[in-house]
Amino acid sequence: MASMTLNRVYIPTNARNNQYILAEFKPSEEFYDCFDDLQSCYERLARQLFALCDEYELHNVHFIANDKLPVVRFHEESYCLQTQKQMLFFYNPKYHEAHKSYWEEGVKARKITLLFLATGSDIRANAAHFHGKVKRTLEALLETSKNIGENALRIRDHQHLTYDIFAKAKGNKESYGYKLRSLYPRYQARNCSLPDEHSEMTYATFSLPVTRALKTEYQHLLRPGDYSQFYKHIEDIFLSGCADKQLSLCAFVADGRLPLVRNSQIDKTSENSELQKLSFDTESDEVQITSVWDGEKLVDTMNFVIVAHASNKKDMGYGRFMNSVESVIHSFATKLHINPAKQDVNVRFFQHISYQF
Incomplete structure (x- = not known):
C-alpha cells in the first residue's frame, strides 16, 4: 500500500485538464505554386x-499561417490575443x-500550423479518442x-494538468490520486496507435509573482538597477531543493520571456524577444x-521548470516524480514565507508526444 501511495500524486479535484494537438508543416515554393x-x-x-x-466532430480548430507560436490556456471567456x-x-x-483562420495578407508563411483544441469534459480520460479523431481528419485532409x-x-x-498546490489550505480538501502514466502506453491501451519512432517530454512548471510581500521580505537584496543578489538567492533556494530530490534537469527564467521546453535532440536552446526555448x-x-x-x-513573474529524466519514467507513471516536484515547491514556498492561504x-x-505523420 505504501508503494502504491508513493506512485500516486494526490491532486485537487478542481484541477484543470487541457489538451491540444498541433499539426505543422513547412510549405515549399512548389506547394505555393499549386x-x-x-x-x-x-x-x-x-x-x-x-x-x-x-465530419469528424472536432469543434475548436484553428488554421494558422502567420509563423506565430500558439500558446493555449484555460479561461472562462474565449478569446485570442496576438503578440509579435x-x-x-x-x-x-x-x-x-x-x-477560425489567421494569416497575414500577401505573406508566405514559413510554417503552417493546424491547431486542434480538445472540447467537452473528461479531457484526460478521452485524450486518446481525441487524438484518434485528429489523425483521421489529417489522413482525410492529405487525401x-x-x-x-x-x-x-x-x-x-500537448496535455496539461494545472492546479494550485495550496488548494487544501484554501479549503479545497478533495483530491484524486493520479498515476500519471506516460502518453504512449496510455494511447496504446486505448487502441490509438502511435509510431514506434516518437519523442516524449514530461515536465512541471510553476511561476511566482514578485509580490509586494516578497519585495518587503527581500528589500535588503533589491537595489534599484541591480537585482542580481535577489535572483541569486531565489535561484539558490530553488536549485538546492531540486538537488535534494535528485531532480537534475531544471531551469529558472526571470527575464520576462516565456519558457518553452524542448528535447535537445530535436530543438536547440534559443531565444527571441518573447520566448526562451x-x-x-x-x-x-x-x-x-x-x-x-x-x-x-x-520582473513581474519568475518561472521555474523541472523536467523528468528518463529514469523518472516508471511503469506506474510519473506520480513519484510529481511527488518530488511538489516537495521542492513546498520547501521553496516555506523558505520564501509564502502564505498558502x-x-x-x-x-x-x-x-508532450510528437512524431512524423
Missing part, C-alpha cells in the same frame, strides 16, 4: 480543413467552440490536398541547469 495566389491557398486549405472537422511572436488562445473546453503530403507533417500532442537531453546523466535573468530588471502557486504538469 495555387493562384496566397489568399486562395489559405482560404482553400482552411475550407477543406473545417469541412473535415465538421505568439498567439494566445484562452478557452474553456466545456463550452467554447470555433473554426483531398495531396500537395500537403509532399511536405513533412509533424504532430505534437530550453532544450534538455532526458537520457543524459549530466546535471542540466539553465538560469536566465537580467540583473538590471525586476492567501497566495496561489499554480503548478502545470505537462506531457
